[in-house]
Amino acid sequence: MAWILLIGFLIFLWFVSLCKFLLVSRKTSSNHFMKNGRTHQKRNVLLVVAHPDDESMFFTPAINFLTSSGHNLHIFCLSIGNADGKGNIRKRELFQACAALKIPWQQVKTVDHPDLQDGFGKVWDHNLVAKLIEEEISSLSIDMIITFDNYGVSGHCNHRDVHYGVRKLLHDTSQRDIEAWELVSTNILRKYSGPVDVWLSMCFSILHKNGTMQCFVNKHPRRSFLAMAQHSSQWVWFRKLFVALSSYTYMNTLRKIK
Structure with missing residues (x-):
């Protein structure tokens, strides 16, 4: 009987949270995120990821906010995901996914450097990562960076190396005045709580009234599935389950890197 009540409560909580999520997603999120004297000015934002599909699995709420707000979002992927020899396929899939996310192909770039190859245990040189990102910043006049935090959501070493780069x-470097934000990693319960995490994410954001933490509710959650489905070589059952259950499909919390 207790198990039935618990399961019933969890289903009820999921349903209420989904309703709350849909209500909040209709409102403007992160009103202060793009201010700092540039409220009416388009900003050039660089999202730095490690592999094709990172953008779709983890960053779609932030991506949808930026694109719908009219900012110039560029995707910079530091590998082509060639761990299984499918690098060229995955590179093509990245462009298809970005099209689903309303990002022009001209604003998507991948790197295939011999010292930055996809794989667990393959540590990337932070100096090299920093150098490549700096070149991209200079060529695109970037004034904001978004990337992983020091855990990298899944703990993947390549995600963490991007952060440290x-x-x-x-x-x-001379780029210290660039504004940089990191995607906050959560514990496993929050990670797989789907829209339920909207409650905690919003509370944490409210507690940081100084603007160092911002929440983004995904106004187009279906776009997360459409984008991830473009990565057909990776679109296996457990990733489908991840996208359905992951709080990162519904909400992104970004923290300012000091």
């Missing part, structure tokens, strides 16, 4: 760039 961005940090090195900010610390060691």
Whole structure:
């Protein structure tokens, strides 16, 4: 009897959270995110990821906010995901996914460097990562970077190396004045709570009234599925389950990198 009540409560909580999510998604999220004296000015934003499909699995709420707000979003992917020898296929899939996310193909770039190959245990040189990102910033007049935090959502070493490369760039170069934000990694319960995490994410955002943490509710959650489905070589059952259950499909929390 207790198990039935618990399951019933969880289903009820999921349903209420989904309704809350749909209500919140109709409102403007993160009103202060693009301010700092540039409220009416388009910003050039660089989303730095490690592999094709990172953008669709983890960053779609932020992507949808930026594109719908009219900002110039560029995707910079530091590998072609060639761990299984499917690099060229995955590169093509990235462009298809970005089209589903309303990002022009001209604003998507991949890197296939011999020292930045996809794979667990393949540590990337943070200096090289920082150098490549700096070149991209200079060529595109970027004024904001978004990337992973130091855990990288899944703990993948390549995700973490991208984070540390961005940090090195900010610390060691003339690009210190670039605004940079990291996607906050959550514990496993929150990660797989789907829209239920909207409650905690919004609370944490409210507590940081100084603007160092921002929440993005995904106004087009169906677009997450459409984009991830373009990565057909990766679109296996457990990734379909991940996209359905992941809180990152419904909500992104970004924290300012100091």
